[in-house]
Amino acid sequence: MIDLENQNFDPTITPKASSGNEGVPGLLVDGVFWYWPQSITEADIKERSVKKKIDKWLRRLVLAFSLFTLLSFILGIVLYFDLQILVLETWLTPNPFFSFLWVSVLSFCFLFYLNIVAKNSGHKMPKTNLAILGEPTYIPSVDAIERRRDIADLLRADAWEVLDEAFDIAKQSGHKYVTIIHLFLGALAVPSTQLMLTRLDLTFDAIKNPLRRKMSAMPLGETEFSTEVKEILAKALKNSLLNERSGISVVEIFIEAYGSSEFLKELLYSVDINEQEIKNVVDWIRIHEKLIARYNTFKKAAGFKPTGNMNRAYTAQQTKFLDSVSADLTREAVRGGLPMLIDRKTEMAQLLRAIEGGGQSVVLVGEAGVGKNTIISGLAELMVEEKVPKLLQDKRLIELSIPHIVSAEGGRGAHERLLYALQEVQMSGNIILVIDSIDQMVSVGGEALDLSSVLAGELEKGYTFVIATTSPREYTASIEGTMLGKQLQRINVLEPDKNSAILVLESKVGIIENKHRVVFTYDAVEALVDLTDRYVHEAFLPEKAILVAKEVALDVSKRGPEWAKVTRADVETIITQKTNIPISKVTAEEGAGLLQLEERIHERMIGQEDAVKAVSSALRRARTELRSNDRPIANFLFLGSTGVGKTELAKTTAEVYFGNEESMLRFDMSEYQDQASIERLIGGVDQAGLLTEAVRKNPFSLLLLDELEKAHPDILNLFLQVMDDGRLTDGTGRTVDFTNIILIATSNAGTQYIQDEVEKGTDTETIKEHLMEVELRGIYRPEFLNRFDGVMVFKPLSEPDVIAITYLMIDKVRAKLEAKGIKFTATDEAIYGLAKKGYDPKFGARPLRRVIQEQVDDAIANFLLTGQVGRRDTLVMDASGVISVEKAEEL
Template sequence: MPDFLKDNQATDKVQEPITQPADLDVQIEKSDIQIQSGYPGLLIDGTFWHWREKLTEPSIALRKIRDKVNKAINVFTSVLVLAAIAVSVLNIVLVEPALALEADFWFGTNFTMLSLWFAVLCLLFLFFRVQDKKMKQKKIPVLKGEKVNEVQTIPSLEATQKKVDIGLVMTKEAREAVENAYHVARKGGVAEVMPLHIFVGTLSSQPVATLFMRLGISFDQIKDAVRRRLTTYEKGNTVFGVKAQEIIAGAMRNSYLYKRPYLGTIEMFVEAYNADEFIQELLYSLEIEKKELENAAMWIRINEQLVDRYQEFRKAASLKPTSNMNRAYTAVATPFLDRVSQDLTKYAVYGRLPMLIGRDKEMNNILRAIEGGNKSVVLVGEPGVGKSAIIAGIAEKMVEESVPEILQDKRLVKISIPHIVSSEGGDGAQERLLAALQEIGRSGNIVTVIENIDQLVGRAGGVDLASVLSSELEKGYTFVIATTTPQGYTGVIERSVLGQKLEKIVLNEPERDDAIQVLESKIGGIENKNKVVFTYEAVAAIIDFSSRYMREAMLPEKAIVLAEEVANSVGRRGKQWARVSKEDVAGIISEKTNVPITQVGQEEGEKLLHLEDRMHERIIGQEEAVKAVAASLRRARVELRSQDRPIANFLFLGPTGVGKTELAKTTAEVYFGDENAMLRFDMSEYQDKASIARLIGGTGESGLLTEAVRQKPFALLLLDELEKAHSDILNLFLQVMDDGRLTDGSGRTIDFTNVILIATSNAGTQYIQDEVEKGSSLEQIKQYLMETELKTIYRPEFLNRFDGVMVFKPLSQEDVVAIAYLMIKKVEQRLEAKGIVFKASDEAVHDLAKKGYDPKYGARPLRRVIQETVDNSIAEFLLQGKVSRRDTLLLGPNGDIQVEKAAEL
C-alpha cells in the first residue's frame, strides 16, 4: 500500500488519502466457524437505528454503477445547460443583435429563446436532482439533554416498531469505508468483517488521512503489522456480521453524542480502535495513547463542526433583524447608546464573533440564572479564562434564538466604560451612563453587557457609577451580564451596592482536554496566517508547557498566544507549510525561561551522565552532596519528578565555609544556565512571627519572597541559616515543599514548582567536626543529627519534605590546597580579560593554602588571604602602571609577585 501524506507539508486541504486497499489483500486457508447472530443498534427517541443492508460484491458493484450513472447524468445535464446558454448568447451577439432590442424577440418563438428555455428546463432538472438527493439523505437526530443510550444487540427486529437504517445517515466516505472493509475481508477469505477490516477501510478517507497527519504517523509504519494480523482470522464465506455492525452502531452513537448530522469515517475509525486491542497496541507502539487519539479525533470533529455551525448559524441569522428594531416593531432608536456601545448580536449576524467551544456547564448556569429570576449575573474569572468568549457565545445563541424566552428577539449590547468615563476626572460620566440606560429602558429589547464592571465603582470624581447602575437595575427594565476578576469582585463588587444585584458565576481555567479543544479550534487561522502545520503533539505540548511554565497567565489565552509565537518562529524559517513539532514548542519555552526542556540530545545526555565531574570543577570534595544534587537534576531533566512540587528540596548541613553556598551557585549555573539565577534569603532576618508579612505580604500586598518568585519563577531559592527562622515561617516552607505554591497577601497564588529549594543550616556543626575527626561516616553523622539535634529545631514532617539532607564535612588541608588552585585560576581569568598573563608556582599556592586554612571557618579565610596577598598587590601594579597588556605576573612564595615585561614589538 503506498504511503499517504508523504511529505506532510500542507494543511488539511492538501492531505492526500492513501490508495486503498490492494496491498492488504491476503489469502488464508479455509475452515468453518460460528458467526454470532443478532441486531446491534442504538435506540434514539423510540427509534431503533441499525445496519440493515446485506453486503455482497454484486450489491456494492450495483451501487457504484448507480453512482456513476447519476454523476454522468448530472455532468451531461450541466454540459447541456452551458451549451444551450452559449448558443443563445452567441446567436444574440453574432446573428440577431438588433432583434434582441425588440420585445417580440423575447416573447416570440425562435431558436434563441428555445435554447434559453431548454437551458432553464435542464437547470431546473439538475436543481431537482440535487435537492432530491439532499432530501433522501437523512440526518442524525439532534441530541436533547445529556443522556445517550448504549449500543444494544437485540435477537429480533419484529418487536421493534420503528426502525431506521444507519446507512441512510452515512457520508459517502463512510459508505465507501464499509465497502472497503468488506472487500478486504472477502479477498482474504475471512468469515466475518472484523474491527481491523473497518479500521483499514477508513484509511482511504480524507478525515482519517488528516488524523494520521495530525498524529505525526504514516501508514507505512503500521502496514506490515496490519498485513500479518489480517492473515490470522478464521476463514469462511464473508458476512458483515454482528461485530462489524456493533462498530457501525457505536459510530452512530458517537455521532449522535457529538451532535454530528451524519456518520463519518472518524467515528468508525475511533470505534474500531476502541473495539480491537491489537489496534490499540499498534498505535501505542507509535506513542499514540487512547486519550491522545480521542483529542486528535476531536480536532477533526471541531473543524467539521465549525463549518457546519457557521452554515446553520448564517441560515438562522437571516431571520434576526440587523437593525435596532425587533420583529414586533416595538423598539425605539438608541442614538446615544450606539455611540458608547457595541451591538454584539449585530456582530454575530455578520459572523464577526468567534464560536464558543465547550463551556456548556457555564453557559447553562448563566442562562439558568437569567431565566430563573430575570436576574443580572457577573462572570468572575482571571484574565484569559474566556469571559468574553462566553459572552460571544450568548450573542450567537440569541441570534439563533436558542435561548430562554426572556432573551429572545433582543439585542446584546456591550457598553464601553472608557466611553462613559471619557473626560479627565470623569466629568459628566453619571449623565452619560444615565442617558445610555434610559435609551435601553425605552427600547425594551436590549440586554446589557458591562466588562470589568468593577471599574464603575468609585469612579468619576467621587460619583460612584455603581450606585447609578444599581438604582436603574432595581427598576427591572433590563438586566446586565457583567465580568470582573476575582480581585475585582472580592475587593470592590462584593462590598458595593452592586453585589446584591449580581449573581456570581465563577469561571475557572478549562480542564486540559477542554483547553486542547479550544486551541484546536483556533489553530486553523494560525496555520493559514503563518503557512505552517501543527501536529497534535505540538498542540498538547503548548497546553502542557504553558500550564507548567507560564503560571502567571491563564488558559486558554496563554496557549493561543504561545501557539502564535511558535507558528511565527517556525514560519520565519522560510519553508512553507513546515510542520510544528513538540520540540519547536519546547525551544520557545526554553528561550523564555532558560529551563532546559527540549529533548535530551546525545551530547547533552553525556553531560548529564557526567554531571558530577562538571560540578567538581567548582566544588572540592563533598562527594555525597554532589552525587545527590546531580541525581536530582538528572531526574528533573528527563521529567521523572512530581510536577506539583519544587524541582528539588535540599537541606545542607555543615560548618561554615565548606561549600554549601558554592554548591547552590553551581546548581543554579548547571540547571538554569546562570549562577545569578538565584534568590537568596538570610533567614536570620526572619526570627519573629511578624516576619511572615515581610515574606508573603500583608493584606492586599505582595511580599519579598512571593514577589521575588513571581518575578523570577525559574530560579534557585537559597535559604541561609534556616534554623534561625521563626517556626511559623518554617510552616510556610513546609507548604512550599509539599504543594509547590504559596498565596500572598493580595490573594495571588505564587507557583514554586519550577524552583530548586536549598536550605543551609549550621545546626550540629561542632558534632560534625568532632565525628569527622573520629572517622565516623557522613551517613552515621546524618542519622544521629536527624534523630537528635535536628528534631529540636525542625518538626519530623518538615524534615521529611526534603528530597535529601546532606552533611558537608569540614575541609582538610588537601581540600584547601585544591580550592586555592581554583581561586588562583579565577584570578588568571580576570587578568586574561585585561590581556595580562598570571602564573603561580605550586609552592606559592601551597603557601596561600597554609595561611588560609582554618578547620573552623573552612575556605573563607583563604579567600581573605588571596585578596590581601594577591589581589591587593595586582591592583597596586595596575594603578602604578607597572604592568600592561602582554606582560606576565609571576606569583612566588610569601606573596611575592614579579613582573615579566613583554618583548618589544
Template sequence: MLCSRCKKRMAVVFMSRMEGNETVNEGLCLKCAKELGIPQVSSMMDSMGITDDDIEEMSNQLMELGGDDFEMGGADTMPPFLQNIFGGMGDLSKKSESPEKDSNTKEKKREKGKEQKKNKFLDSYCINLTEKARSGNLDRIIGRDTEIARAVQILNRRVKNNPCLIGEPGVGKTAIVEGIALKIAAGQVPFRLQDKEIYLLDMTSLVSGTQFRGQFESRIKGLIDDIKSAKNVILFIDEVHTLVGAGSAEGSMDAANILKPSLSRGDIQVIGATTFDEYRKHIEKDSALERRFQPITVNEPTIAETTDVLLGVKNYYEAFHKVNISDSIVRLSVKLSERYIIDRFLPDKAIDLLDEACSHAALRSKELASYEKLNQQLKEMMTAEEQLESDPENVDYEKLAEIKSGLIQTKEELKKLEPIVANIQLTKEDLAKVIEMWTGIPAAKIEQSEYGKISELETHLKAKVIGQDEAVSLVVAAVKRSRVQLNKRKRPASFIFVGPTGVGKTELVKCLAEELFETTDPLIRFDMSEFMEKHAVSRLVGAPPGYVGYEEAGQLTERVRRKPYSVVLFDEIEKAHPDVMNILLQILDEGKVTDAQGRTVSFQNTVIVMTSNAGSSDKSNIVGFNKQAGEMAKEKAMRALQEILRPELLGRVDEIVVFSSLSQESMQKIAGLMLDEMKEPLKEQNIDMSYDEKALNYLAQHADGGKFGARELRKIIRKKVEDRVANMIVDHYDSPITMLGITADENDIQIIAK
C-alpha cells in the first residue's frame, strides 16, 4: 500500500482521525510521518538515531521487496485485517479525480512502469557478455575448441541443457564462456543458439543489501521471471558452488533450491563454473542439483597449447605496455612459469608472468614515461587550441600563439622519442627479475639454461663432494638420461646411496638439490625411522575416506604437488616398514602416484634418492683403498640390500651407488673445505684467516680411522680450532684481532693471532 500523502513510498504508519462525523483512515510512509510531526514517530527516530538518508534507503528497500505488488491502488495486496480497516482507501483516492481521467492516467503509468521494469533484475545483477563481445570488449579466445564445442552441444539439448565447467583455478573456465559469447556474436553457433544472450551473474550484488526476510528470494524470483520473459537468456554463474547456501536463513530457501525447479523444467538455461574441490564439497553432495548439470572437465593446457594462447594474445599486451614481445620470449615465459611458479596453473600463471614482465620492461624505460607524458600534454594543448578557435570574436591571440608554439615543440620531442619507444624489447632478464620477486630464486640462476646446468653438474659436484668421484659420475649420468627423456615413459631419476656413515651420502643429495633446482628449499626429506609401522603409509599419500585426517593432504604427495622440481630424500630406508616401501614402486616405474583424494601427483621432474647403511656395519676386510677391497665393499652392500629390500624395488632404481671409505688425501681436502666455511663469518668481523698444509695433515691424521668419517673431522675442527678462535676473539675484545694463522706441529694445532 502506498503512502496516502506522497503516493510514492510504501505506507508503514497507519492512523485514523475524525473529521466531523466521518472517520478518515490514512497510511503514511516514514518520511511523511516525520514531516507531519507525529510525536510517536519523531521520538522513535530520535531514540534510534535514524537520519533522513536512512529513511530514504529503507523506503527504497521496502519498495524493492514488494516489487510490482505495491502499485497505485494496491489495497488488494494488504493482509485481510488491514483490508478491513482500510478497505475504503482505494475509493477515497479515486474520488479525487474523474473515473475516466483516473483510468487513463493509471494505464499510462502502468505502461511506463512496464517499460522501465523490463529486464530490471537482469540489468541490475548481470553483465551481458554477448553485448560485450559485439562491441569488441572481450579478448579473442585461442584454443579450447573441444571444450567450447562440447558446451555448445550441451546447450543445444532439449532438456538438462546446463553445462558445468569444472577445472583448477586459472585454467580458462571463464574464457570458455567468453569464447561461446564471441561465437554467438559472430553467428558461428547452431540455429537454436543464434539469438541467445549470455549474462554473467554477479552473485555479490544479488546477495548484498538483502537484510529483510524474503528479499533475497524476491530477487531470485524476479531474475528467473526476467529470464523466462526474455526467452533467449543463458545465465552464466561463475563459482556456481556459491549458490549452495547463498541467502539462506532460518526457515528460508537458498539460491540453489529456488533455481532447481526452473532448471528441471527447462525454464532457464545456466552455465556453471567451479573448481574440483568446490564441486566435490558442495554440488556433488546435493545430488538433485548435480543431476541438473552436465559436467565438462577443463584440464590444464599443455606447454604447447599455452604457448599458442600467449602467441594469440600477446598483441593486447604489446599495445597496452608499448613493449615489443618476440615469439621466443613468449615460449620462454611459458617454460619459466611452468617450472618456477608451482602453486598455480597454466595458462593463468604464464599470462601473469608475461604481463608483469612487460610492466617491468616499461618501467625501466625512462623514454617511455616521457613519451606518455608528452602525449598527454599534446592532447591538452590541442583541446585548448580548439576551444580558443571556436570563438573567433574573442580570441586571445597571444595565448593562441603560445599554444601553437608549444604544439610544434612537443611534436618535435615526440618525433625524437618515437624510434626509442618503438624499440623497447621484453627480455629474458625481465622475466627472470619478475620470477625472482615472486619466488626469491636468484635471477642469474633462472637465466641459465637447464642443459647448461647439467653439462657443468659433474664439475660442481666433485668440487663439493670429496673422494666420491665414481659415485658422482654415476649420479650425473643418470640425471642426464632422465632430463633428456630418451624414451616415452616419463619417470624420475632414482638412486640408492649405500655406504658407511660420514662419507658424503647426504652431502651429495644436498649439493645435487642446490645445483639442479633453484628453489629456496629444494630438498624434501623423510626420515624413514618415522615410518616403521604399516599404517604410516597414510602419512605419505593421505588418510583413506572415513579416517581422521582424510581432508588433509599426504606429506609426500602435497609437497611434491607444491614443488614438482625437487629432490626427494628417503633417509635410512632399511628402517621403514616393507608395506610403506610399496608406494615407491609406482613412483619409480610410472613417475606418478594417486593420493587418498584421487588426485594424480607427477614425480617426473623430481630426483628420488634413498640412503642406507646396509652392509657397512661390519668393517672387516673392507678397510683399504685398492680395487679388490672396493669390489668387496660393493658386494657386501648389495647382499645386505637384497636382504632388506624387495627385488621389484631394486630393479626399478636407476643406480645403486656404493660410497667408499674416505682416504687420507680426501680427508685433507674436506678439512680445507670445512676451514674455508669459517672465513666468511670471520671476514664480517674484519678478521682474515689462513691455514697451511701442516694443519690439514694434522686434522686428517687425527680423524682418520674413526667410525664417523667426515663427521669425526667436524668434531676435531670444532674442538681444536673453533673453540680456540672463539676464546681468542673474546679475550682480545679491547684490541680486536685482524689476522689468524692456523698451523700445526707434531703435538697439536697452533693458532697465531695478530
C-alpha cells in the first residue's frame, strides 16, 4: 500500500466545495440502472483479503495433494511393474496404488471446478447497442426504479483491490470521503498497474508532494464513498462496454479517474505525461490482454471450425495440389499465429462489402509495410470466429504462392499448374483465394511468362473470389487497364496515422521485449513512430518503426542489464547513427558549440559576416526544433562574383551540420538550361531522376544549386515547390521528402553592380535592396525570391581577406604533411607573396588556389617523390617563395 501517513499535511489549506450533482449516479443500460449502492467497511476489506488467501492456499494444497497421489501411483507402477496394466482384471482388483490414482483424478477435477467457479463468479457484462449508450446520469432515488443492478457485480478482482486500497488510504488519513485522488492512489498501489507505470516511466516520488498538499485540504470524518467516486464507477462501466471488456478492471477505473480530474491531468502533465499518452498506454495494456484472450478465443472457435480441408457439411472437395502451393491462413488463425489487426475498420468494412456483394474480386493497393497482409490476417481471424457475412462462413482463406507455381522446370507448365490450382478452388467450393503481390503474375519467370490472363479468364467466370495485394507503382504499371485489372476492385490501403502506428507497434513490442529481455517505455514507442516517420524515408509505417524497435532493443540489451528500460534517448541514439543527424536533446556542451557556430565557420572561411550569421542562425533553429517541419531546414540564395566564398560556406555548413563535406549534393544548373532537362532532374517512367534519386538516397544533406540563374524557368518552378512544401514528386509518382535538406543556391547575377557599389562604399543592405528590386527582377520572379529565408550578398574580397585565406590554405597543407610526420613552416613574407600573386578582384580567391598548387603543392610533391624529405624533417618556405629541406637529427 502507498504510505501517506506522517506526511506533514498543511491544515491551513481551505477544503474545496464538493460536486454540485445531486442524487444517485449510475448508468442506464437497456432499461437497467447500474449503480453503486453499498459502502465498504474495514470488515469487508478484511473478509475479502481472508477469502483471497484461503482460496490461494486451498488451490495450492489441492494441487500439491493431486501431484503427491499421482506420483505415488506412478511409483507403485515402477516398483510393481509385473502388474498387468492393460488387463481389465488388474483395474477391478483392489489395490492401494490404484486408489492413489483415483484420488489424484478427483483432486484435479476439484481444482478444475474451483477454476470454473472463479471464472464464472462475476456476472456477465450486459449486452447493449453501443451506438445509443448514453452518459452516466443522476436520479433522485433508486427506490422507484424496478430494474436496477449493482455495479459491484461487474468488478474484476483487481478493481476490488483498487476500491479496498482507496478506502484504506482514506480511512487511515481520517478523511470523510473516498475521492478521485484516493481512487487514483489505490490504482497506483495495485500490482497490475505497475506495468502501466513502467510504460509511462512514472514513479510515485515524482508526484507525491502535490498529492500530499491536495489531500491536506480534504475534510475529516467517518469514511464513506463520495458521489464523484460512484460516478467514476458508472463511467468505468461505460468504458468497459465500449471496449467490449469482460468486466470493470483497474484500467477503466484509472483512466476514468484521470479523465475526470483536472488536478490529476495537470499533475501528470507536470511530469511530461499528457492525456494522449495515458490513453495510448491504457490501450497498450488492453492490447496485451487481447493478445492473450484472442488465443483462447481462437482455440475455442477451432472446436467448431473444421481443422482440415472439409467444411461442416462435408460438401467440399479435396485440394491436394493447391495445398502444395499455398498456405491456409484460417488454419494459422486457429493456431494464433497471425499478427493482430489494429484499427483499419474502414478498409475491413470495404473488403467485407466487396465480398458480400458477390461481385468483383479485390486488390488491396498500398506501399510495402503499411499493413495490407495484416488486414487479410484480420479477415482470417474474423472467419475463424464466424464474425463475417454468411458468404464467408465455413470457408477457408488460402494464400497462393506464385513463386511455387512458376519455380518448377524453369517456369514451363506454369499456366497449366495455375489453371489446375484454380480448378481445385472452384471444385472445393469453400475457398477464398489470396494472392500476395499479384503483379508477380505479369511477366514472371525467365521467359517473360504472363499468368495474369489465365487468372483474369477464371475470375471472369465468377466461380473464384480473389483478394490480392500490390503496390501503387506496380498497380499502375502492371494491373491498371489490363484484363486482370478489370476483374479487380481497388481498395487503397494508406500509411496509418501516427496514433494508429503507435497502437500497432504496441501490439508488436511484447515479442521484441521477450526476445531481448528489455522493457519499452511509452516515450520510446512514441519516439519510434515520430522519428522514423520524420527521418526514415525508404520504408513506411508501421513496418519501419517495428524494424528500428528491434535494433534499439538489441542495442539496449547489449549495453544494459537484463530487463533494462528502453527510453526515448535510446531510440534517438539509433536514429542518429542511421541518419547522421543530431536529434537528441541539446547538451550543455553542444549548446555552447551552437552558440559559437560563427567562430567555427570562420575557422574555414574569411569575411562574409552577414552570410555566416544568417546560416548559423538557421542551423540553431533547426537543432532546437524551432523551424517549420514542412519546409527545408533553410533556403538561401548566395549572390556575388566567383571566388568570394559562396561554395566554401556551403561546404563548411555541410561539415558543421551533417558531419562532413560529402553530405553536400551539388548540381551545376548551367547543365539544365532547356525544358527537357526537367526529366533528367525528376526522372520519367523508365528512369530515376538525378535530383530526386540523390535526395531520396541522401535525405539529410545540403543541396547546392550552382549558377541558378542559368536554369530553365520551369526548373525554377520545381524548386519553388521544394522551398514551399518540402517535397517533390518524381517521374514515377513517388513523393521525395526535402524537409531535412539545407538548400543553398548560388548566383552570379548582379555581380558587376555589387563590385561597383562596394568600391563606392555603399552599405550591404542598400546593395541587397537594389538587387532584389531591380537587378534580379528580370531573372527571378518575385514569388520565387520571397521563398528564400535569406538572400546573402557576398562582397568582393579585399587584400587583407586574401592574406587571411592564404594562411588558412597553408594550414591545410601543414596538416596533411603532419599526418606523414613532416613539419612545414612558411614565413609571413612568403604568405604575403603568395597572396599578392593570387589576388584578383574579379575572380576572388580562385587564382590563389592555383598559385598555391603550383608553388607549394608541386614543390612538396617533388621532394616526396625523390625521397629528399622524410619523417621528422622540416620543409621551410622563405620570403622568396623557395622551399628547402631541413633534415632532422639522426636518432
